[in-house]
Amino acid sequence: MSNYARIINGIAVDVSADPIARFHPVLAAEFVAVPDEVRAGWVLDGDVWQAPASADVPAEPEPAPEPVQQYKLQMSPVEFKMLLTPSERLAIRTAREYTGDDEARRTLAYLIDDWWLIVDDSRLSEVNLALPQVQEGLDMLVSAGILTAERRAEVGLGLPVAG
Known part of the structure; x- marks a missing residue:
């Protein structure tokens, strides 16, 4: 050759x-x-x-890049639900089923249930985290003590569950 x-x-x-x-x-x-x-x-x-000369000396390997947290604002309903931990999803189910005497808590349960029914609707093909209604639903989960403010921010940006 x-x-x-x-x-x-x-x-x-x-x-x-x-x-x-x-x-x-x-x-x-x-x-x-x-x-x-x-x-x-x-x-x-x-x-x-x-x-x-540089070809004779082995190049130092480049340091590994810092991991970058990937986020996405549009996803399927299943991907959205998977942003939540199993215990957070269980807490949502429990909050939706509240039927006690505390009227404020019962109202919050109805609101969370309504929001979750929309997320859970089989006709929904995409959850858009940029929509105010989705963000308000996450705020309701904070109000109910299901999400911390930190977790709400992570979920609101579409960040996957760490570790």
């Missing part, structure tokens, strides 16, 4: 086995035959090709 390189100031800037097929004809005409081991960045010193 033959190797060809386009050389600028003694440095192989482009290397190809078939420059005519890969480059514009004007550029392809600048390629010359070089030894097979020559790669882009190699230096021609007289008649000898040398790998650049």
Whole structure:
């Protein structure tokens, strides 16, 4: 196999086995035959090709990027429910079923039940966290003591349950 390189100031800037097929004809005409081991960045010193100094020294691995919390504002109802922990979902069920004498708590139970019925409706194809009604429902869960303010913020941004 033959190797060809386009050389600028003694440095192989482009290397190809078939420059005519890969480059514009004007550029392809600048390629010359070089030894097979020559790669882009190699230096021609007289008649000898040398790998650049940095190629002789192993590069330090780049540090792993900091994990970025991904969030999404539109998701299926199941994905939305999975933003909540099992104990939070159970607390929602329990709050929806409240039938006691505390009128404020009973009203909150009705409101949570109404909101959850909408989220649970089989005709719903997408929960949009940007809608004020969805955010208000999350606020009701805070009022009922089901979500903390911190968890409400995480769920409201579509952040998955940590760990």
